[in-house]
Amino acid sequence: MNLETPRTTELPKSYEPKSIEGKWYPFWELERFFVADARSTKPVFSIVIPPPNVTGSLHMGHMLVYTLHDIVVRWRRMQGFNTLWLPGTDHAGIGTQYVVERQLAAEGKSRQDLGREAFEKRVWEWKEQSGSTILKQLRLLGGSCDWTRERFTLDEGLSRAVREVFVRLYNEGLIYRGKRLINWCVRCRTALSDLEVKSDPVQGKLYSIRYPVKGSSEFITVATTRPETMLGDTAVAFNPRDQRYLSMRDKTLVLPLLHREIPLIEDEFVDPEFGTGLVKVTPAHDPNDFDMGMRHQLQMISVMDEDGRMTPEAGRFQGLERFECRREVVRELQTQGLLEKVEDHLHNVGHCDRCRTIIEPRISIQWFVKTKPLAEPAIAAVEDGRVRFVPENWAKTYFEWMRNIKDWCISRQLWWGHRIPAWYCDQCGEIIVAREAPQACSQCGSSSLTQETDVLDTWFSSGLWPFSSMGWPEATEDIKVFYPTSLLITAFDILFFWVARMIMLGMKFMGDVPFHIVYIHSLVRDAEGQKMSKSKGNVIDPLQVMEQYGTDAVRFTLAIMAAPGTDISLSHEKMLSHRAFANKIWNATRFVLMNQDHPTRRASAIVSISTLQQELVCRKSELSLVDRWILSRLANVIKETQISLESFRFHEATHCLYHFFWHELCDWYLEFLKPRILDSTGLENHQLSFRVLHFVFDQALKLLHPFMPFITEELWQRLPHEGVSLAIAPFPVSREEFIDPGAEKGVATLEDVIVKIRNVRAEMNIEPSRKIDVNLASSDPAIVPILEDGSIHIRNLARCAQVNIMNSLKNLEHSARRVALGVEIEIPLVGLIDFEAERAKLEKEIARAEKEILQIQQKLSNPNFLSGAPESVVQSNRERLIVATDKFHKLRESLSRL
């Protein structure tokens, strides 16, 4: 037990986040509170970070996902779990390479100028220089990661895991090398997976081209958006159900410009309704055509190279850039009278996800993962609930994709990444796939081997993250203890890229799911609901707003807005109001601190919290109504917080705590207590009340700590406390003994009575300093003792001189009457207000209202006004009339009561 004597340090009147945020993180880290223990016997809670791009810096999306991580992790840690939050970064192959290439471009250089080795060195340097930025920022926001376990996807250990997986999948035939049509980015000069292609609408043209029929003067017409690809055509197709072309089925066509003979084929794929019902088939440059080419054993002619320039196959168009070639082809066709028509055509075109260049479907030799066999167990794992999605409708999206999964192109012609562990024998061409570089060819024994130059898709290594980060393929302690992880928190946009692949690879190599729950968080948008982007200039920088409003306020804002399934429209107003909440916490606690030093209250600080709680349970009968009430409310709030957190309803947990702290604890409980606290005579029961107060604040700060770690730690350390840090203090547990519906109902009645009296005071303009008498009556025998008990509070909070509790009201003239929850209220007004003056005031206002009504009515009955004035003006006058009439009636009512 570590108890400190209360401090009397003067605290600033308003909360200054900067003055305290800096000191706690180093303390937590130094004390190793966040380090998980593989040998602990406590129940385990583990989570791995979605590794950010190593060269990235914190944006609001990160801030949200890390805040949610930290809330869950801190909560579980306080609950006594052996908690691991494993941090790290991703090498982000194409992304990082693109960034460094742009840097080089600014120096007027290309990666080819440097050469592979020098380029890789350059990227590593960049990584060393900027690689820890985002992790430093993660500390700033309070992320309670276990830094002793930090990993990087290109670490030696993780690279070993990558090679191990590659070799095993290859040996099982689940990785193969093949010549396929893939998505090619001519700028990045690499293959991409289907997921890395984003299709955007482009305003293009649809060209109708005539293909002459061999041995006749006839021709047929095909339509295309990409005339340059016709140079690679190896057939024209129609649907066999299409009667129009059946008679032509055996004809041969002559490809314009190149005069190559191509067949007319029949294929179900062709839609007879579109265009002429005839499709040119270019197997080497279109996915659908590729499939047709495979079905009909068509020749595949590549007319474009890896830079998007025309190959020798394109005849005299060789060397032209692809769009230049398009113009040339069109012009040539036109000259020859083969261009029938050109129409505007809006269609979707694939773009490189990274650099936005238009994708070129291209045939090349690449490495693929055969995904179907991996997908099956991964689908089953979600079907039978071993992996659960929150919100659960995401499972549908997951199934949809997984059930239609296509093979995954994993090779990239990049230099930054895991080099594929395959070697080619220069002698016999044998392919050797191995964990380490082989000495000699397994086939011919030649020692002249060349390693594959391609690297792997970044997501290949990310897909192993939950176990590679824990030391796999070694059978480490960490894997035994922390795998499968408890939870994954991530955004929906990497559901396929990452989540699906982790499930597939986890099932395959660990024989178990990588996590039990996938929580899909929402997108952070700006106040207008727009996506944040640099070009729109609506980006909110987390570091800047953390500075401006305090980290805790920003965290709290994100959490309270994180309703599952809806996007977050982040605004400065929201963060401002939660900064105010932090300030409220600060000042309420400051109030307690300012008053705890009185000798009669010291006693409350001498016991531990658990002892104090037990004492309050035992002495419940001695507690006052409001003490029993706040303890009951606290117990219910703990329960609600618990339930909300268990179901990832962060917005509910935060709402509940916000309301409890501000509107119950501060607005009512502290106000109820003030007279006692300020009374320094030191009566025994005051001391008990103070113990309740102390207990409630301890619990409230603990409840808030996962959301607002800095301010709560600071204040808790200043209060008498047990333990060295809130970070490892026990999370409150709801005690049934404190739940007291009677007290809750009683205080609700008191509050309502007080509100109704204030209501009258405000309406009648009774000066705040003027004390009034009230008569209260209730037919409910249970309420009478509550009123008697609470009359002191009614006097204090409604500023009453006398509170008379009676069987029935006196029915006084010149009084105001109200009904609260089961209580009738009567307030004598004689002597309180100057009836004459009050009446005169009201009559004057009534006259003014009448005049206004008359004026508007006159206007509205004037046909000239109605026809001449703009509709908006007429409408606003109608509205004004309604308002004025309403006001008039209210004033009349008040007058009649006087």
Add this chain to the structure above:
RNA sequence: GGGCGGUUAGCUCAGAUGGCUAGAGCGCAUGCUCGACACGCAUGAGGUCGCAGGUUCAAUUCCUGCACCGCCCACCA
């Protein structure tokens, strides 16, 4: 073309398995230098819960259709 989500106060949004006087923050109005807090306190105004049907004793909540907005996937050349 298929799928998902949204439509509730002036604004931004909560309202899980149907029943509360439909809530919060900001904003607005009025009044408060009441010994924690003006980043505050008190009081108040403001809602046909997108539209049309249906189920039910009861629908903001469940079902069907429609309208508008946003997103994802697949794409017809």
